[in-house]
Amino acid sequence: MKTTIVGVSGYAGQVLAQLVARHPSLEVAAVQGHESAGETLGAAVPGMPKELARMVIEPLGSEFGDADVVLLALPHGASQALAPRLLDEGKVVVDLGADFRFGDEASYEAWYGSRHQAVELLGHRVYGLVEVHRKELPGARLIAVPGCYVTAASLALWPLVARSLIGNDLVVVDGYSGVSGAGKGLKPTSHFVSVNENLSAYGLLNHRHTGEMEMNLGRKVLFTPHLAPISRGILSTSYAVPEQMNSPMTGEQLLTMYREVYAGSAFVRISEHPPGTREVLGTNTIAIYPIYDPRTNRYVVISALDNLVKGAAGQAIQALNVAQGWPEELGLDQIGVWP
Template sequence: MIRTAILGASGYVGGELLRLLARHPDLRPTRLFGDSKAGQRLGAVHPQLSGAMAEVAVERFSDDALDGIDLVFAALPHGESQKIAGAILERGLKLVDLGADFRLRDPADYARWYGEPHAAPALIERFAYGIPELHRDAIRSAQAVAAAGCYPTATILAVKPLVDAGLIDPDSLIVDAASGVSGAGRAVKEGTAFNTVDGSFAAYGLLNHRHTAEMEQELGATVLFTPHLAPMTRGILATCYAAAAKPMDPDAPLAALRQAYAGEPFVRVSDDPPSTKWVSGSNGAVVTARYDARTGRVVMLGAIDNLGKGAAGQMIQCANLMFGLDETAGLAAEGVYP
């Protein structure tokens, strides 16, 4: 049994971790921290939980919080895990950070996109970037993993094989993506109220969404990224465009994807454009791509559940690797459909 702590247990990502850990054979949710809901029953915070887990109280983080813990999931607002990662790693614990603090290799990128200097730049190199399909060996041997962002996960899974195969010009990349509302987190605001979102499709964060930096880093690309909010709770679809590096066979984009993901348990290559619903509630991803000879462009699409492959699911997949477990333990590739 791997004794697991969650920091930020009361948010949506915390809740999804708890739902998944309730069925995980090896990871045991042992200490659950969340300052704003400290003292409340988990069942009051996450109404989906039941049984004994619902009766556990959320704790306030304290000095002895991590005694006896093997693994820490940190699902905190950006800037917070920078403050505590050093102490966690010094204790020899494994750390999976679901926030944005350790995704960017270059502290200058963090400063530029997040508007403040990084508080623990020396620790960055100790984190593997948490997409197992692309960094499996690094994750296996890492003490710490930085979760890929939700938009970057959908984008990078769809685009990286084509960059690697030399099929597209990475400096021409446009990423147009839509997210379900859970991607905006649990904080209550008018922009994510039901009445605002129902029947609404809109872009936000024009030109300057922070996930741009991750995409550029992992793809070695220049990216113009436009996120949209769609009237659904879960799911991200990234529709990505790039200039073809050269004329190619119409099957080349799909072939590159199939080669990259052969044997992967969670990434599926589809002939048809995927729906976010195919992977809702799961750790699955679906990608496809097309070459448009008429305009000389390639279109690449990736669909995930932002809370699954885009957050809690993928980080359990990483934790499984870090502890030498079956990579698929506690995870499903099948979406809850319809």
């Protein structure tokens, strides 16, 4: 399928280019970018195959021609202006931004502070958290890729939600992200001198991924994100209170339950130790370690993923694979980087 990547100037768009280039059923037909328009793809994304490295990056908003699939890696607010036109032209749209993550207008406006410009499409989008919504994806033409923090916390807690093992109490999530999660644009808080040798919290009480977590988990969430002095990766620690009617699951029983829930999920690894971000670097895998603390009566679930792959571009390709009826792992067989 001929594929156009919109937003290749950003980190997620650059990883999309890398993944599409190695995907046996996708062809990079065109790339569009803002800051890098006019440059070659090889200059913007080092290591591209020679035939693609010479491709010139077109300005945002250029014609989409005969593309079958359009991958949108744009800031929130931009995709909703493009999606109606693309869908009318018969293209499959995969949006890595926030514009179609919520299924209703009110939730989008509450968390993003602006009116949605393509409300008529919200009821037609399929949410691309594959491990939870796999059955809804076949044939999807508008796929909304979840946020990176959201993926880490939602997949960490989903087995407890699916098996009704936690009550309706507040869920607490602490997340730590590499600097690439802040985007490519320079900000005072993401300069080397601000990030190096430093760990800081941000987005207190109102981070936009909170609403998406609440949508997925069906519970109030207190989410605190932190910026870590690493290039890429997310580590999330989530806390939930057990449902009172039954005894909490512990030890091997808890691990077994998680493995059962994710038995058909190639990109979920249930770990027997707390995972670190280096374990999943460059892969579409999320590593999850659940444990129960009897002293505080809390489930504690630690999860790690690469924010640019499983948290963005890789998850987009994974969802597209399922939507097209291809093997879920197609083009996503990276084994990671270690040491």
